[in-house]
Amino acid sequence: MSDLNTAMIEKYRSNFLKEVEANVEEGEWVKMCMQCGVCSGSCPLGKHWDHPPQEIFMMIRANKREEVLSTDSMWMCTSCYNCIARCPRGLPITHIMHGLAVYSKRLGLIQKKQxxxxxxxxxxxxxxxxxxxxxxxxxxxxxxxxxxxxxxxxxxxxxxxxxxxxxxxxxxxxxxxxxxxxxxxxxxxxxxxxxxxxxxxxxxxxx
Ligand code: SF4
Ligand code: SF4
Structure with missing residues (x-):
């Protein structure tokens, strides 16, 4: 486990939402998600991923740090912007997905052959x-x-x-x-x- 990852676990213990808000691009938007599922329904690829966007946001709030940061779902986002265009809350979903990918890489948590x-x-x-x-x-x-x-x-x-x-x-x-x-x-x-x-x-x- 990288030093940075250990430090982040220590600092944000049991508050993964706060960690995302502080360290992931546009992460402060996650709490605005109302779990309507429109993004996942609009995503052309999400059904093939372990976790489509709505599920990822739910998992962040449920403190499922390891599952979120080790999945490769956010790496599969093609930036088609379908989800952003349709989200009733105006979440910058694409940016959050890419932000999570970058953060997991910094922490050394991505799968080597992704x-x-x-x-x-x-x-x-x-x-x-x-x-x-x-x-x-x-x-x-x-x-x-x-x-x-x-x-x-x-x-x-x-x-x-x-x-x-x-x-x-x-x-x-x-x-x-x-x-x-x-x-x-x-x-x-x-x-x-x-x-x-x-x-x-x-x-x-x-x-
Ligand atoms: S469309 Fe927006 S509000 Fe609805 S689940 Fe997706 S991110 Fe959340
Ligand atoms: S931008 Fe990414 S998450 Fe959003 S609909 Fe397109 S592929 Fe899915």
């Missing part, structure tokens, strides 16, 4: 190198993340897609050798580092 979390990390690492996404390297990183053999199979299966992206100039073979970076790369990296420090500081203050 595919969306894996993709997010690969995307982030790719973006941070040049300040912009290198589509070719992003695709290759995804194809080869489970080893060379699987990577070759993935690349063969998707070669048509790659060719079409090159034709549409969404991908350039020269990107393999580095690709463009933003004009002020170190400025960009410093800005992100500063934002991360501020966020980390906010979490420490919450301890």
């Amino acid at each position: 595919p969306t979390a894996e993709f997010s990390q690969i995307f982030w690492d790719n973006l941070m190198k040049k300040g912009r996404v290198n589509e070719l390297k992003l695709g290759l990183s995804m194809y080869f993340k489970d080893g060379f053999g699987q990577g070759v199979k993935n690349a063969m299966a998707n070669q048509k897609l790659g060719q079409n992206m090159m034709k549409a100039k969404r991908m350039n073979a020269m990107e393999f050798f580095g690709g463009h970076s933003v004009k002020d790369l170190s400025g960009f990296q410093n800005m992100v580092k500063k934002a991360q420090e501020i966020e980390e500081g906010n979490l420490k203050d919450a301890k």
